[in-house]
Amino acid sequence: MRAVDISAVKRPTRRRAHDRDDLAWWREARFGLFIHWGLYAIPAGIWRGKRVPYIGEWLMFREKIPVATYAKLAARFHPRHWDAAAIVRLARQAGMGYLVITTKHHDGFAMYRSKVNPYNVVDATPWHHDPIADLARECRRQGIRLCFYYSQDLDWHHPDGAWNDWDYAKDQKQPDRYLREKVLPQLTELLTQYGPVGMIWFDTPLTLTREQSARIRRHVKRLQPQCLVSGRIGHGLGDYSLPRDNFLPPGRLEGDWETCATLNHTWGYKKHDHEWKSAANLVTTLVDLTSKGSNYLLNIGPDADGRVPAPSVQRLRAIGAWLSVNGTAIHGASPSPFRYEFPWGRITTKGCTLYFHFFANPPRHFQLHGLRTRVTGVSALATPRTKFSFRQTSTPATGTPVLEIDFINVRFRTPVTVFAVHLAAAAAVEPLTLQQPDDTVTFIGPMARVGTDAAKPEMRVGGNGLSENWRNTRDWLEWRFTVLHPGRYDVTVVTTHQHLEPWSGGHTLRLTCEGQSLRRKTMREAVLPGLRSTYYPQIATRFGRLSFPRAGTYTLRLQADRMNLRSKNKTLFSDGGIQFSEIRLSPAA
Numbered sequence: 001m002r003a004v005d006i007s008a009v010k011r012p013t014r015r016r017a018h019d020r021d022d023l024a025w026w027r028e029a030r031f032g033l034f035i036h037w038g039l040y041a042i043p044a045g046i047w048r049g050k051r052v053p054y055i056g057e058w059l060m061f062r063e064k065i066p067v068a069t070y071a072k073l074a075a076r077f078h079p080r081h082w083d084a085a086a087i088v089r090l091a092r093q094a095g096m097g098y099l100v101i102t103t104k105h106h107d108g109f110a111m112y113r114s115k116v117n118p119y120n121v122v123d124a125t126p127w128h129h130d131p132i133a134d135l136a137r138e139c140r141r142q143g144i145r146l147c148f149y150y151s152q153d154l155d156w157h158h159p160d161g162a163w164n165d166w167d168y169a170k171d172q173k174q175p176d177r178y179l180r181e182k183v184l185p186q187l188t189e190l191l192t193q194y195g196p197v198g199m200i201w202f203d204t205p206l207t208l209t210r211e212q213s214a215r216i217r218r219h220v221k222r223l224q225p226q227c228l229v230s231g232r233i234g235h236g237l238g239d240y241s242l243p244r245d246n247f248l249p250p251g252r253l254e255g256d257w258e259t260c261a262t263l264n265h266t267w268g269y270k271k272h273d274h275e276w277k278s279a280a281n282l283v284t285t286l287v288d289l290t291s292k293g294s295n296y297l298l299n300i301g302p303d304a305d306g307r308v309p310a311p312s313v314q315r316l317r318a319i320g321a322w323l324s325v326n327g328t329a330i331h332g333a334s335p336s337p338f339r340y341e342f343p344w345g346r347i348t349t350k351g352c353t354l355y356f357h358f359f360a361n362p363p364r365h366f367q368l369h370g371l372r373t374r375v376t377g378v379s380a381l382a383t384p385r386t387k388f389s390f391r392q393t394s395t396p397a398t399g400t401p402v403l404e405i406d407f408i409n410v411r412f413r414t415p416v417t418v419f420a421v422h423l424a425a426a427a428a429v430e431p432l433t434l435q436q437p438d439d440t441v442t443f444i445g446p447m448a449r450v451g452t453d454a455a456k457p458e459m460r461v462g463g464n465g466l467s468e469n470w471r472n473t474r475d476w477l478e479w480r481f482t483v484l485h486p487g488r489y490d491v492t493v494v495t496t497h498q499h500l501e502p503w504s505g506g507h508t509l510r511l512t513c514e515g516q517s518l519r520r521k522t523m524r525e526a527v528l529p530g531l532r533s534t535y536y537p538q539i540a541t542r543f544g545r546l547s548f549p550r551a552g553t554y555t556l557r558l559q560a561d562r563m564n565l566r567s568k569n570k571t572l573f574s575d576g577g578i579q580f581s582e583i584r585l586s587p588a589a
């Protein structure tokens, strides 16, 4: 039997000394503006009078629109309300530090002046204008980093680009020719026409080889050595990692990450998508991601006239208003020293200060378990002169450090109230999973030991915190954890899936702990509420009860007895195995 420590799990990004300096501005920013704008804003999700499902910029693919037909949209592109200065101002007001605009999306249309390919906004539209030049000027003037999205693999317009097989025969495609004729020369234009570029945000690496991706990366770095390359260049060649769209990890991530997210459910403008996330949801997500070590790249999709939808503007300004008071707990902040979430909120870090972000009014007698470092003061971020009394003790049975803060007369400011907790040194915390003051215990993948009864585990915990390739009954996850209050606890196992893909359920799992064994089939008994469930439903299965006769440290193991693997559960992005999210213990009623 061999156990593999999670720290040995392959990191998805390159980590070299000089990358760290290059990433400094991006880490400081923590929050950026994504802009999806292109010809797809004209149909705005409607084709031949019919509402087309899925994200707006995929319309050409969804409807298999011939190149010659789709290209006619260009003749109608004349955005009268395009105002680059206002968009950059909006990013600033929102508290964002960078902006990433689609210079060429999968439809192959260049939204900038391209000499390499006439299918571009200056040559093919009656507007004859380069919006990227406007943005470059405004970003320079207003102090925002300019970055470019570029779809390097999918291109439904170029005969050799990936994934248009309704106009072009798949077996005739020569990806190298596509790189030579379009990708590399267009990157040269983007990296020489607009001054310094913060990053090329490559996307959707599906068919390019490692050698081809490496060639693209080298090309970028040769032209602008400081320019970052997003993780979606593929093959682990990015300067930082990206999970899938709108994904919120179950716990802190290791390394540098960025989550990109929509404000409604589309990237490119869609007339009928009115399901806007609330400002409270967005602020909470920003806090959640910062506490887990991830930047937040939040999207707007201007309409065909160049107008940013009013609900987007309102929400970005609301986030900016919150950041104008609490920005110090986000900009340049590092993740929480704890790897797990808290039931009450999140923690971010800056030097020797921890920021406690409360999602609701903090209890008068607040407790935090597991902080080993001495606290020197606690104040409210909005009213720094308001100090709170506190004391630090430890539990007699386990020696677990307990910080108690007396939150008297606190004015909770929706959606998140922040307190600065000053420490005598950088935070040191208990490394094991700990029972929380509300008596719950949550076990997450990144804190598990991955092991196997075979020679080598096939399963791993991915960089995003979920289990990957869990398709074998011999592999297991195991946690050491500390119980502070003996008693009986209800156990819930939570698995997940991307909401548009099938859920892999019906696996018989076994939980063993301290001579107790619980066996159950994963079933969709409930979807847990919370932000994560919007795109990754957190599917709960009740497993029964565990008893802990004394306070102390225990070991819990989760293993499959029987797998329910179906080939239809395998998708382009999912291996079809168990996607483990977490286990929750809560006091038995």
Ligand code: FHN
Pocket (backbone or CB within 6 Å): 055, 057, 058, 203, 204, 245, 260, 267
């Ligand atoms: O296919 C694209 C999609 O259209 C959009 O650009 C998003 C943004 O992250 N990226 C791809 C899907 O992940």
